[in-house]
Amino acid sequence: MRLAVTGKQGQVVTALIERGAVHGVDILALGRPELDLADRASVLDALTGAKPDAIVSAAAYTAVDKAESEPAQAFAVNCDGAGAVAEAAVALGVPVLHLSTDYVFDGTSPEPYLESDLVGPTSVYGRSKLAGEMRLASIAPNHAILRTAWVYSPFGANFVKTMLRLAETRDSVSVVADQQGTPTSALDIADAVIAIARQMIDSDEAELRGVFHLTGTGSASWADFAEAIFAGLAEKTGKQVTVNRITTADYPTPARRPAYSRLSNEKLARLYGVRLPDWRDSTKLVLDRLL
Numbered sequence: 001m002r003l004a005v006t007g008k009q010g011q012v013v014t015a016l017i018e019r020g021a022v023h024g025v026d027i028l029a030l031g032r033p034e035l036d037l038a039d040r041a042s043v044l045d046a047l048t049g050a051k052p053d054a055i056v057s058a059a060a061y062t063a064v065d066k067a068e069s070e071p072a073q074a075f076a077v078n079c080d081g082a083g084a085v086a087e088a089a090v091a092l093g094v095p096v097l098h099l100s101t102d103y104v105f106d107g108t109s110p111e112p113y114l115e116s117d118l119v120g121p122t123s124v125y126g127r128s129k130l131a132g133e134m135r136l137a138s139i140a141p142n143h144a145i146l147r148t149a150w151v152y153s154p155f156g157a158n159f160v161k162t163m164l165r166l167a168e169t170r171d172s173v174s175v176v177a178d179q180q181g182t183p184t185s186a187l188d189i190a191d192a193v194i195a196i197a198r199q200m201i202d203s204d205e206a207e208l209r210g211v212f213h214l215t216g217t218g219s220a221s222w223a224d225f226a227e228a229i230f231a232g233l234a235e236k237t238g239k240q241v242t243v244n245r246i247t248t249a250d251y252p253t254p255a256r257r258p259a260y261s262r263l264s265n266e267k268l269a270r271l272y273g274v275r276l277p278d279w280r281d282s283t284k285l286v287l288d289r290l291l
């Protein structure tokens with residue numbers, strides 16, 4: 001199986017390169033300059049030239065706070081770029097797996113969001129990713145939109161690496177305790193994407209197309225996530241860092257983030273037989289590699 005993946009240094013694309021080697025899957029990472037999501041022709045040329053069995057659309061504008069002041073760039077990449085990827089998938093006649101986010105939801109649900117629940121993004125980033133979902137789905141019916149959340153890994157930039165960096169110069173860090181979600185390892189996402197792609201290539205079943213939630217098992221606030229990270233740090237290095245649990249109001253940011261964005265993963269488990277590990281176990285594995 002040969003997967004063309006958009007992006008080059010991102011968390012998910014890097015995890016796919018590593019896990020692809022383990023699974024004996026050909027991963028072709030296509031990113032700037034040969035594939036620029038803001039340049040439609042480069043997307044079509046690079047992807048059709050790769051002749052993959054499926055396309056994994058992982059690249060995106062992911063700077064949540066910066067997007068608030070750069071909406072045009074965020075939409076050019078996350079919406080128009082997704083449309084160009086969808087056109088390439090249709091031209092090739094192959095399935096496209098598109099990564100999206102929990103930030104398409106408004107955060108008011110009292111329980112884990114279903115794929116069929118109403119969306120209501122509260123940030124430019126969330127709105128641009130939702131627009132990308134809709135643009136891609138309208139162009140390429142043969143798609144699986146995979147909404148994940150709170151992605152971390154040994155690669156690129158993520159919350160785990162931010163916390164470990166802060167721990168180098170502090171013995172306490174203030175982290176919001178009133179935003180609930182589920183941390184998700186890019187390595188687990190990569191394993192799931194490979195399993196999903198294989199099934200989409202092997203079966204034209206309509207129920208394998210559409211939107212699926214794909215996050216770790218369990219839930220946490222960002223403060224809980226930080227506490228788990230520092231518990232691992234203490235265990236491995238003896239370094240003690242405490243979390244000062246604060247509110248969102250204590251930590252003003254340009255973007256508004258959902259207060260609650262836990263996603264139900266039951267549809268993916270039922271239709272694909274895919275379920276990601278508990279976030280605490282996967283976080284330990286990533287910390288083992290980072291420390």
Ligand SMILES: NC(=O)C1=CN([C@@H]2O[C@H](COP(=O)(O)OP(=O)(O)OC[C@H]3O[C@@H](n4cnc5c(N)ncnc54)[C@H](OP(=O)(O)O)[C@@H]3O)[C@@H](O)[C@H]2O)C=CC1
Binds near residue numbers: 152
């Ligand atoms: N990070 C997270 O917490 C979450 C991410 N997601 C989604 O998962 C996907 C992967 O996220 P993640 O791996 O963390 O992303 P990263 O932020 O780690 O990397 C983003 C990737 O997108 C690429 N990219 C950005 N702009 C362009 C462009 N104009 N043309 C081509 N490539 C571009 C970057 O390429 P380059 O390396 O060249 O800069 C990079 O490879 C994204 O679709 C994201 O929206 C969903 C939920 C949570």
Ligand SMILES: Cc1cn([C@H]2C[C@H](O)[C@@H](COP(=O)(O)OP(=O)(O)O[C@H]3O[C@@H](C)C(=O)[C@@H](O)[C@H]3O)O2)c(=O)[nH]c1=O
Binds near residue numbers: 103162
């Ligand atoms: C660094 C830091 C953040 N925070 C808060 C701010 C914010 O509410 C929360 C997360 O901060 P970050 O900016 O690191 O994470 P953020 O960029 O919001 O992460 C998001 O990325 C995009 C791409 C997604 O798709 C989302 O699923 C989500 O993973 O933690 C603190 O309270 N203290 C801190 O020291």
Ligand SMILES: [Mg+2]
Binds near residue numbers: 062063064
């Ligand atoms: Mg961020």
